[in-house]
Amino acid sequence: MCKHILNAQVSIRSPCCRQWFDCAHCHAESQDHELKPTMEMVFACKKCKKCFRKDMNEFEESDEFCPFCDNHFVIEAKEPKPRLEVEGDDVRKDARMIKDDRLKGREEFTIWDDEGEAARLG
Ligand SMILES: [Zn+2]
Ligand SMILES: [Zn+2]
Ligand SMILES: [Zn+2]
Numbered sequence: 074m075c076k077h078i079l080n081a082q083v084s085i086r087s088p089c090c091r092q093w094f095d096c097a098h099c100h101a102e103s104q105d106h107e108l109k110p111t112m113e114m115v116f117a118c119k120k121c122k123k124c125f126r127k128d129m130n131e132f133e134e135s136d137e138f139c140p141f142c143d144n145h146f147v148i149e150a151k152e153p154k155p156r157l158e159v160e161g162d163d164v165r166k167d168a169r170m171i172k173d174d175r176l177k178g179r180e181e182f183t184i185w186d187d188e189g190e191a192a193r194l195g
Contacts, residue, residue: 074095075094075095075096075098075099076153077095077096077098077099077150077152077153078095078096078150078151078152079151079152079153080148080150080151081095081096081119081150082118082119082120082139082144082145082146082148083116083117083118083119083139083146084116084117084119085114085115085116085117086114086115086116086117086124087100087104087108087109088109088110088111088113089104089106089107089108089109090104090106092104093117096150111129112128112129112130113126113127113128113129114126114127114129116139116146118139118141118142118144118146119144119146120139120142120144121139121141121142121144123139123141123142125139125140125141
């Protein structure tokens with residue numbers, strides 16, 4: 074189950090790797106490529122487990138419902154509240170994310186220090 078959107082009503086098939094994800098964050102966490110944007114989305118209703126296609130160019134209010142079971146799947150996302158203490162694997166993951174952010178900050182400095190040469194060339 075998706076940990077980003079707790080009340081996800083549908084899974085979405087990514088057009089790039091053709092796998093099912095509950096949300097774009099899930100795709101980002103398990104894949105190392107960017108989610109390809111598409112106007113033709115393929116959904117799988119979590120209630121009746123049926124798949125259906127929607128053209129996002131012509132998305133209307135009536136398209137917010139599963140065509141098979143009328144499940145209202147376009148709803149306000151219920152996101153987990155950010156917490157400082159997380160259990161299990163998540164601690165590691167979160168720690169890594171924090172570290173990544175710090176590294177990013179440091180990287181910016183090294184770019185200025187080491188690539189002064191490149192800046193001169195440019
Ligand atoms: Zn993908
Ligand atoms: Zn997710
Ligand atoms: Zn349904």
